[in-house]
Amino acid sequence: VANDPPQERSAAPVAAGGDNAEPGKHVRIGFSAPAADHGWLAAMTTNARAQAEKLPDVTFRPTEGSTDVNRQIAQVETLINEKVDVLVVLPADGKALTGVAREAMRAGIPVVNVDRVFDSPEAYRLWIGGDNYGMGVNAADYIAEQLRGRNVDDPVIAEVAGTDSLPLTQERSAGFREGLAKHGLRVSRRVAAEFTAETGEQEMTNLLQAASRLDAVWNHDDDQGIGVLAAVEAAGRDEFFLVGGAGSRQVMDRIKAGDSVVRATVLYSPSMCSSAISLARLLGQGRGMSDLAEHEVPRSVTTYSAVVTGENVDRYLDIGFAS
Amino acid sequence: MSPDLLEMRGIVKEFPGVRALDGVDLRVRAGEVHCLLGQNGAGKSTLIKVLSGAHAPDGGAISWQGGQVALGTPAAALRRGIATIYQELDLVEGLTVAENVFLGHELAKAGFHRRSAARRTAAELLERLGHPDISPDAEVGDLPAAHRQLVSMARALGHDVRLLIMDEPTAALSAGEVDNLFRVIGELTAEGVAVVYISHRMDEIRRVGDRVTVLKDGRTVADGLSVPETTTARLVALMTGGEPPEVNAGRSTATDRPVLEVSGLSRRGEFADVDLTAHAGEIVGLAGLVGAGRSEILETVFGARAAASGQVRVDGRRVRPGSVSAAVAAGIGLTPEERKSQALLPQLSLAANLTLASLARHSRLGFTKLRAEAGSASDVAERLQIRPSEPRTPISAFSGGNQQKAVIGRWVLRGCRVLLLDEPTRGVDVGARAEIYALLRGLAADGMAIVLVSSDIPEVLALADRVLVVRDGTVVRTAPANEITESDVLETAMEASAR
Amino acid sequence: MNERTLTPTASATTSKLGRWWSRTDIRLVALLLVLLVLCAVGYATRPDAFLTEGNISTVLRLAAAIGVVSVGMTFVISAGGIDLSVGSIVALSSVWMTTWATQSYGVAVMVLCAVLVGTGCGLVNGLLVAYGRVVPFIATLAMMASARGLAERISGRQTQVVDAPGYSAVFNADLLGVPVLIWIFLIVFAAGWVLLNRTTFGRRTLAVGGNAEAARLAGIDVRRHTALVYALAGFCCAIAAIMVVARTTSGASTNGMFYELDAIAAVVIGGTLLTGGRGSMTGTLLGVLIFTTLSNVFTLNNLETDVQNIAKGAIIVLAVLVQARTRRRGSTS
Amino acid sequence: MNERTLTPTASATTSKLGRWWSRTDIRLVALLLVLLVLCAVGYATRPDAFLTEGNISTVLRLAAAIGVVSVGMTFVISAGGIDLSVGSIVALSSVWMTTWATQSYGVAVMVLCAVLVGTGCGLVNGLLVAYGRVVPFIATLAMMASARGLAERISGRQTQVVDAPGYSAVFNADLLGVPVLIWIFLIVFAAGWVLLNRTTFGRRTLAVGGNAEAARLAGIDVRRHTALVYALAGFCCAIAAIMVVARTTSGASTNGMFYELDAIAAVVIGGTLLTGGRGSMTGTLLGVLIFTTLSNVFTLNNLETDVQNIAKGAIIVLAVLVQARTRRRGSTS
Numbered sequence A: 001v002a003n004d005p006p007q008e009r010s011a012a013p014v015a016a017g018g019d020n021a022e023p024g025k026h027v028r029i030g031f032s033a034p035a036a037d038h039g040w041l042a043a044m045t046t047n048a049r050a051q052a053e054k055l056p057d058v059t060f061r062p063t064e065g066s067t068d069v070n071r072q073i074a075q076v077e078t079l080i081n082e083k084v085d086v087l088v089v090l091p092a093d094g095k096a097l098t099g100v101a102r103e104a105m106r107a108g109i110p111v112v113n114v115d116r117v118f119d120s121p122e123a124y125r126l127w128i129g130g131d132n133y134g135m136g137v138n139a140a141d142y143i144a145e146q147l148r149g150r151n152v153d154d155p156v157i158a159e160v161a162g163t164d165s166l167p168l169t170q171e172r173s174a175g176f177r178e179g180l181a182k183h184g185l186r187v188s189r190r191v192a193a194e195f196t197a198e199t200g201e202q203e204m205t206n207l208l209q210a211a212s213r214l215d216a217v218w219n220h221d222d223d224q225g226i227g228v229l230a231a232v233e234a235a236g237r238d239e240f241f242l243v244g245g246a247g248s249r250q251v252m253d254r255i256k257a258g259d260s261v262v263r264a265t266v267l268y269s270p271s272m273c274s275s276a277i278s279l280a281r282l283l284g285q286g287r288g289m290s291d292l293a294e295h296e297v298p299r300s301v302t303t304y305s306a307v308v309t310g311e312n313v314d315r316y317l318d319i320g321f322a323s
Numbered sequence B: 001m002s003p004d005l006l007e008m009r010g011i012v013k014e015f016p017g018v019r020a021l022d023g024v025d026l027r028v029r030a031g032e033v034h035c036l037l038g039q040n041g042a043g044k045s046t047l048i049k050v051l052s053g054a055h056a057p058d059g060g061a062i063s064w065q066g067g068q069v070a071l072g073t074p075a076a077a078l079r080r081g082i083a084t085i086y087q088e089l090d091l092v093e094g095l096t097v098a099e100n101v102f103l104g105h106e107l108a109k110a111g112f113h114r115r116s117a118a119r120r121t122a123a124e125l126l127e128r129l130g131h132p133d134i135s136p137d138a139e140v141g142d143l144p145a146a147h148r149q150l151v152s153m154a155r156a157l158g159h160d161v162r163l164l165i166m167d168e169p170t171a172a173l174s175a176g177e178v179d180n181l182f183r184v185i186g187e188l189t190a191e192g193v194a195v196v197y198i199s200h201r202m203d204e205i206r207r208v209g210d211r212v213t214v215l216k217d218g219r220t221v222a223d224g225l226s227v228p229e230t231t232t233a234r235l236v237a238l239m240t241g242g243e244p245p246e247v248n249a250g251r252s253t254a255t256d257r258p259v260l261e262v263s264g265l266s267r268r269g270e271f272a273d274v275d276l277t278a279h280a281g282e283i284v285g286l287a288g289l290v291g292a293g294r295s296e297i298l299e300t301v302f303g304a305r306a307a308a309s310g311q312v313r314v315d316g317r318r319v320r321p322g323s324v325s326a327a328v329a330a331g332i333g334l335t336p337e338e339r340k341s342q343a344l345l346p347q348l349s350l351a352a353n354l355t356l357a358s359l360a361r362h363s364r365l366g367f368t369k370l371r372a373e374a375g376s377a378s379d380v381a382e383r384l385q386i387r388p389s390e391p392r393t394p395i396s397a398f399s400g401g402n403q404q405k406a407v408i409g410r411w412v413l414r415g416c417r418v419l420l421l422d423e424p425t426r427g428v429d430v431g432a433r434a435e436i437y438a439l440l441r442g443l444a445a446d447g448m449a450i451v452l453v454s455s456d457i458p459e460v461l462a463l464a465d466r467v468l469v470v471r472d473g474t475v476v477r478t479a480p481a482n483e484i485t486e487s488d489v490l491e492t493a494m495e496a497s498a499r
Numbered sequence C, D: 001m002n003e004r005t006l007t008p009t010a011s012a013t014t015s016k017l018g019r020w021w022s023r024t025d026i027r028l029v030a031l032l033l034v035l036l037v038l039c040a041v042g043y044a045t046r047p048d049a050f051l052t053e054g055n056i057s058t059v060l061r062l063a064a065a066i067g068v069v070s071v072g073m074t075f076v077i078s079a080g081g082i083d084l085s086v087g088s089i090v091a092l093s094s095v096w097m098t099t100w101a102t103q104s105y106g107v108a109v110m111v112l113c114a115v116l117v118g119t120g121c122g123l124v125n126g127l128l129v130a131y132g133r134v135v136p137f138i139a140t141l142a143m144m145a146s147a148r149g150l151a152e153r154i155s156g157r158q159t160q161v162v163d164a165p166g167y168s169a170v171f172n173a174d175l176l177g178v179p180v181l182i183w184i185f186l187i188v189f190a191a192g193w194v195l196l197n198r199t200t201f202g203r204r205t206l207a208v209g210g211n212a213e214a215a216r217l218a219g220i221d222v223r224r225h226t227a228l229v230y231a232l233a234g235f236c237c238a239i240a241a242i243m244v245v246a247r248t249t250s251g252a253s254t255n256g257m258f259y260e261l262d263a264i265a266a267v268v269i270g271g272t273l274l275t276g277g278r279g280s281m282t283g284t285l286l287g288v289l290i291f292t293t294l295s296n297v298f299t300l301n302n303l304e305t306d307v308q309n310i311a312k313g314a315i316i317v318l319a320v321l322v323q324a325r326t327r328r329r330g331s332t333s
């Protein structure tokens, strides 16, 4: 079934980099990620593929399809058995996959750890990922600033978290809580959805019932955001403003249009996976990052969770992923 | 005069809405065959279930060998040497014959069961029951009714019994097997084992019974009468509380207009080249030993089994083979051999069970006409004297015999051109039996063609106009009922299958 | 008989009472009790929020989709089957009806598409079970995997927002002050109740579930009927999909996650026999309401996920133990 | 059926052959076939990678945990029950055995703790089903929720890494060139086979599942036995937890997700009747291997998730249709 949105799909971003663009030694990159069961994860995988295709000297060896850590361990083992040159691993659970990753390193395969961090430094050569805690803090700062602008006294702030059993959710919540605390604010209501539009809608509907008045809401994830917004519109509530998370194309469009409660979204962009692939290539070729003085690729890269608002949204549209 | 081995006094058992036992007394002596008589629903099975620990009584006392006992669980009863053969077969179909025989008291060493030993002993028990042909490794689910009955007996004998309870053990058996059973009963009583024997067949009670206790509506109406000294008429009177119904088969109403014509019907390994014609108003009887394949013949005519060859015609029109729906549409009805597994809807009411074959008639535009349904249900219940006759009672709450009547009622209600009956009076009491005979005669008189399979040869002879003797899946003899005797039938049926 | 119980009429009434007391009804009463207790708790803890019109309609709207699925599930289970694929069928229907291609034809076609896809999948289940002789559990497990996979393939794992004008206008509207979704739910439930308890179809369903062989020997085309029952379940999934799309204003392959568990749980708690042969539509309704009210009460009181889970388990057991007690008093079967 | 009317002896032997041919074995043969075909495909598509020692041990170690759970599930299902809580029990055991407190006592205590927790949960299931008369589906569903919730509560939703020295040393070691995990798997399976097919316990399990009333009338303490069966399943979950912890060098409340479905699927595909009364341990083993090999072949050929799901469904149906055909030839039941 043909299935193209009328507006053009956001092209997968490609990292640029001085003379590193020149083809080098051929590299086989093994890639393992959990089952892409929602937009953000899907975008991570798609970006990885797209990035790899852009690189003539890279063969991409992806494995997919599991939320169960045991399966992913088996997949990584398979990649090790195949003796790929570099491994890019986005683990379903960092701690649980530390073991295999260490094996890989021991087997002389450099591991690029994306996002959910491994438990021990010797399990990866390079970690690149987002800043979940910082994400929460930035959301908190933005919300605090806005509220100050509207000077509401003891505002009701709510949080729609993602899947509660994931560490990243807990970090984001921690960041948000402590971020608000700095401004003498607190989270008065918290629900946890499961990164899906449906659960987003359910939780938000219940939340709106539970809280007769809201001033600000932070929603961790723009995938579930679709459901969250649906719930808001169904309830016909607009006394509050909503801040998204991750940065999906839809939400950015909404921010641009400014026709809904969504004022901003805090980035946690899947573009990090594109970067991960190009860095993996450099590792495989023993090159450094040409823009840096270093001869080697650094040990860790943390992406910045910028807050996308009406003013700056145009600068970010290109990395807005289709949730 | 040996002292009482067992004494039950004032036993009471209530089920929601029914007082099944209302102060029953039963005294059994060691070494005797004590018969239990009573109409369907009198409470016989319930009483022996209390005795075997399957039901907890709501009142009354049981003393065993002179001492008060509480038989809380089947295990407790078995431990005291009280073994039971239940009316509803109580076997595990997924297990083999041997495993069933020793279920609950497995031959085992350190938890590992000794299969060869179990096999051997089971084989011996079946041998003793005259059926070496039943393999101990056969899966019970694959055995015909008769063989399962024999397996439950083997199991009962597998215990070290002091008191053996048999609830209508011969219901599924044919003459030969019954003789075997009685031989075994003789051996047991000789060893001082007491036997409580439930049956609706007077002739059997005369043959094996020493004393008899009669139940009526959950009460003991006669306690430990001596069988030889009591006339059958008296017993029947006690059971029915009135005059014995004359078992009058009525006059033949057979016409010469064929309704059911079966020609060259065969199924590999079961029966071959069966020709069978039933005329309007005629009752055709299929006699034969268990395993002769009569049930298979009926089920194939009914389309429940696909025929290898041959055809079936009703009123001259050919019936699409291998389709029950087609057969039913053509006006054929079948009351199957095994009530529980083939006929009853356990969770549903009497009414729902009765109207199952005639749903269309009791609905408009697919909507059930509940009142109409209840109406015709209670009519049939009345006509067949089903007790209790309240149409909303769940079928599981009826006694065996009454359930059987309900199964026949299903087709009476539907009203069909051809009625196939497989063991229709199995477990039905004398009174009801007479009713059913009269009923069948009546249906025949209305022009219905009836084919009757029964292992009770006198019954076939009494009821049928024409008798077909079946042996090993072939019709070996056809004769008018009045030109053939019981012994003829037995002879023809057993020839050659005398192994 | 008559001697035993006073007069026939008396016997009739007593036994009728006994029946009424021992069979289904008492269980439903027990369930109703559980539900009321839940509501009491909800009201006690959040008097301000719980019994508000808004909250009630929220609970019902959340119950709607899973409720409709459960109606279909009640038929499947009463017929002695099981359907694990309901969630996936909801997902597939919701995705297929929201592809740009489909949306371009407008609301009517979207709805039609959902119904076709859902019923189709259900029918495939039915044919596999009835004619392919595949165990229901396995057949529908396979469908569960395939349908979900297909949904992911079609949507490219992206959430497809509904732009078709009017869709929301139709399904998120109110009718006589009651949301359309709730109307649909109530209508489907009522229809299901009638179909199960007052029609030949329902009777056949129970017969097939209670004793397939007996049903066959009574001239019922067991296979055909089985196939129909699964198709019916698929149809219900389609309706649920339409509801989910209305609520989330989008179709996604992640829709309907865990519906199979929730639906089966609701049906079984409602007193429908997992072995088939007995089904209670009212029980199913109560089951669904219990579960939705539960999570609503949890959120109103701001409970954490883990506490919610622990409590949920405990409450389920309690609910059923109450029933068990009441049943024990009743029939021995 | 065909053989019956022959001479006694002949009937005996042929019918035995018939049974041998029509029941279990022919199905197992069919399953074996499916597995071999899978392997053939795997080898054809990746001759370099599939049959390597490394890959085989990967597949087996992946099969180990779910395999052990399935052994327990085989008993529960043979006894006419179902256990939805296995996954959650694995999670809870894995979490409880890896708390700092537990770890501080060393490997032995950790293992003991897992066994106690797992068996305990199983026993609770059993008591609820046997004595509380709660439908197995509901009882274990409740445990599914509660156990998962408790696991989350205990771990604070953190993944608890194993630091206890020696744990890995013991469980991730090799014995005669074969990983310990695989040894455990094989031993548990063998023990399960013997227990089901060669002991009184096994016979009684089948009896209880096949006809509980008959079992009761035969003097078996059906309730006690039922309780034991569920406890056994819990025990298997504990062992699985120990394996998972070894694999992931950590315990987490997210472990064992969907194990219930995978296990039940493996058991049922293996030819164990969901209605109880017939169980095939070998079938279960083949079922587990089929599913793990399948996902391995998928991984080797880097299929996308959605394609994987679609294919998975199709293959399940095929596998069972093959069996159905073979069974059709056999018994009519």
Ligand SMILES: Nc1ncnc2c1ncn2[C@@H]1O[C@H](COP(=O)(O)OP(=O)(O)OP(=O)(O)O)[C@@H](O)[C@H]1O
Pocket: B015, B016, B018, B019, B020, B038, B039, B040, B041, B042, B043, B044, B045, B046, B047, B087, B387, B388, B396, B397, B398, B399, B400, B401, B402, B427, B429, C332, C333
């Ligand atoms: N489980 C039950 N629940 C309710 N009523 C029952 C139950 N079992 C038996 N009854 C009722 O108890 C009475 C006695 O039944 P019982 O089976 O003992 O009769 P019976 O003498 O064995 O008849 P039959 O000769 O037909 O076997 C009947 O009225 C029956 O309806």
Ligand SMILES: Nc1ncnc2c1ncn2[C@@H]1O[C@H](COP(=O)(O)OP(=O)(O)OP(=O)(O)O)[C@@H](O)[C@H]1O
Pocket: B133, B143, B144, B145, B146, B172, B174, B269, B270, B288, B289, B290, B291, B292, B293, B294, B295, B296, B337, B422, B453, B454, B455, D003, D004, D005, D011
């Ligand atoms: N004594 C036996 N020896 C071998 N097989 C038997 C025997 N009795 C029954 N069977 C098997 O059971 C099948 C039919 O059993 P069934 O009882 O239905 O026969 P039947 O003629 O209908 O006897 P009845 O109707 O009296 O029970 C036969 O085809 C045969 O294979």
Ligand SMILES: [Mg+2]
Pocket: B044, B045, B046, B087, B167, B399, B400
């Ligand atoms: Mg009886």
Ligand SMILES: [Mg+2]
Pocket: B294, B295, B296, B337, B422
């Ligand atoms: Mg027969």
